Amino acid sequence: MLQPLLHDLVSTVMAPASALSGPDGQIRQAGVQGLFRADRRVLSLARLLVDGREPEAVGHAFAGAGRTRFVSLARWLGDPTADPTVRLDRMRELGPYGMDEHIEIVSTASGPVTATVTVELACDFAAIDDVKSGRTAVLPAAPRPPATTGPTAVAALAGEGRLSWRSEGTQVTVTGHGAGTRAGARACLTWEVTLPPRGRTTLSWSLAVHDAAAVVVPATGPLEWSEPRVTADDRRIARLLDQALADLRSLRLAEPAAPGDTFLGAGVPWFLTLFGRDSIWAARMLLPLGTRLAAGTLRVLARRQGERLDPHTGEAPGKIMHELRRNAFTLGEQDRRLPAAYYGTIDATPLWISLLHDAWRWGMPHAEVQALLPALQAALGWLAEHADPDGDGFVEYIDVGGRGLANQGWKDSGDAVRFHHGGQAEPPIALAEVQGYAHRAALDGAALLDAFGMPGAARWREYAETLAERFRAAFWVDGAQGRFPALALDRDKRPVDALTSNIGHLLGTGLLSRKESAEIAALLTAPGMAEGFGLRTMSSGDGGFSPLSYHCGSIWPHDTAIVLAGLAREGFDAEAAALAEGLLAAAESFGYRLPELYAGDARERVGRPMAYPAACRPQAWSAAAALTIAHAALGLYPDVPEERVLLRPLSGAALGALTVGGLRVGEHEVEVNVAHDGSATVSGLPDGMRLVHAEAAATR
Known part of the structure; x- marks a missing residue:
């Protein structure tokens, strides 16, 4: 069975719901098409027909967070001219608990138009991992038997214009406003439409989901980051930011017990849930727009921090989790089955430490940082006691239980860790970038311990220094293109000598000398x-x-x-x-x-x-x-506890003149302007905040 393809589908998202359809807006019973919510497919068919025929698609356009417009034609209706005279605009809008569709039918015909409009509907309650693996199955009670092709659930009439489906505590209700209904395995809503010359009408239907077993819920409250104002010579920057921030707005999630602590779901459709590494990196990249998302992400992951050793789940005291699901998640092969709360990640814990540190530097409130210090100490405890199982001084992983992820860095596919000649490395694996993360986390942890009057900082600075020396001795290899750090060390401590992007993550961690950084920059x-x-x-x-x-x-x-x-x-x-x-x-x-x-x-x-x-x-x-692109161009690096901001834009306005307002340093909104000549200015900094330009910083 093959994983279904996604590249030609259109996704509409408002977490924890996502709808995937063809470019024509039709949701067909094929592949990964459907409406998903919290790891279940709650609609597997939504096919629009006019007089029993599918309209001809013209195009689609995103209309903001959670909204997509699909445009099609019914060319057999209206005037018999070369130009179409009956158009359908299908606006799909997702909310956190369901979906609405508004179908506007517009006629420019000279005479009346009469048609029967139908929306065919079906629901199969398929689990997301069954869909991902190319299987389709009704979700039975856990533990699930081997998946086979499952039946479509049967819709029941639920009142005038209403249909409903039920399975395992989940109820889906569809309401067709002014529509006739037909129940069954393939249900439908039907409208009889008559338009006068140059007339129009709008048909609407809505779907609502009640799911008491969902482990993620919509985020509540206002947006956790500021809305930047961008003026750029390169218009691609503003357009990319506009779309990106709309998408990020649609990925906001929380846990049922703490709806005020927001994190970002990793991605649509497979990963719309809590992922330690992904959620941390996304929050870290958004720090220039405020610290609230980082704070929510840190707290959510701290509440699920490991407490015991469990080889089946990968849990260990102080460890930050990898992913959260409503049920155990079956990978492509039946013998690989991840528990619902899975800790098989080697990098989320040091990344959590550095997110806390960076959020503190950007101005996360003192009390919020202080409340997370016990979790910081536990995370550092994992780094000291459990991150190096064979005692060689490097952070490494191995899937002890044999049914989890074989690779547990961000490149977590089974064949990701390869030698230059193409052969695969055997675990335990010590990844290059993870040593950089650990080095940075040790220094970041030390800075936080010092700032909050806690003991142990000297130990972590010594850890970082020793790790850098070990890394320099064990990882660097000579290749055809020059000298560079290996991707990893394998079980026999041999350098895995492929040249990969992983080594670029070492930049900025403090693990490298200036010369080593230059060598990596040139190769990458x-x-x-x-x-x-x-x-x-x-x-x-x-x-x-x-x-x-x-x-x-x-x-x-x-x-x-x-x-x-x-x-x-x-x-x-x-x-x-x-x-x-x-x-x-x-x-x-x-x-x-x-x-x-x-x-x-x-x-x-x-x-x-x-x-x-x-x-x-x-x-x-x-x-x-x-x-991150815009932030790198602007070069704004604050240290709110030290009341200092470093300004170091890319030299010569490398991406053109750029102004971004709505950035946040602590509680203050600031604006950075990089002019055509590369000179940069900052406005809006709080009183007492010292601005240091890069040239001055270099002489300190």
């Missing part, structure tokens, strides 16, 4: 890694490379954004600008909604980026990458 922006639309996950010179490999040759926007942010922070401006240009070019090609990933073909070969056919869209960290 050379043709083998960056001749496409962003940064490849693996060099085209490596044996495992394929432009359509999930983690060995494709391009991930968030990965490219993390690396370009590190390049900018360390002063490799031209290299950072080149990667930013690649993402902007890709964004233009994808209608400014960057997907989870896309193919790593060279530009000269394809001219535009090719879709990765199973990529999620929207994806939280891909959308958040838009802000």
